Amino acid sequence: MPEGLAEAIDKAIALLEAGNAEEFIKQFAYPPDLKKILETQTMDKLVGGFTGESAKDLLEALKFVRNRTPEPDPGGSATFAPVEGKLRRALVFEKFDGKWYIRD
Numbered sequence: 001m002p003e004g005l006a007e008a009i010d011k012a013i014a015l016l017e018a019g020n021a022e023e024f025i026k027q028f029a030y031p032p033d034l035k036k037i038l039e040t041q042t043m044d045k046l047v048g049g050f051t052g053e054s055a056k057d058l059l060e061a062l063k064f065v066r067n068r069t070p071e072p073d074p075g076g077s078a079t080f081a082p083v084e085g086k087l088r089r090a091l092v093f094e095k096f097d098g099k100w101y102i103r104d
Contacts, residue, residue: 001069002078005093008100009066016059022047024055030094030101061091077103 008028015024025034025046037046064086070078070093077094080087092103 002072002095002100005070005078005100006066008093009062012102013059013062013066016055016062019055021050021055025050028100028102030103031096033104057088061087065091 012024012028015021015027022043025043029037061080064083065080068080070080073079077092078100079093080091082089093100094103095101
């Protein structure tokens with residue numbers, strides 16, 4: 001697993017388990033994407049749309065990939081490929097300014 005990714009996944013899991021969606025979004029949404037989203041909606045609206053099933057599904061996906069090896073990418077991202085019954089779609093992490101973020 002790429003350096004620091006396992007720790008980032010652990011932190012993401014802890015935030016979601018604690019129900020802290022806003023802090024999760026602030027720490028793990030890819031900054032350029034988050035900036036663009038916040039141009040059209042508030043953080044409160046974004047957080048409100050990320051509770052319930054969305055957060056639960058992502059938490060389960062993070063737990064599933066925690067001890068798996070992602071597909072390497074020369075561009076600096078790490079992709080966990082879909083696995084039927086476990087991971088519905090690819091889960092992509094990308095490093096930005098030295099920190100891992102989730103791409104959607």
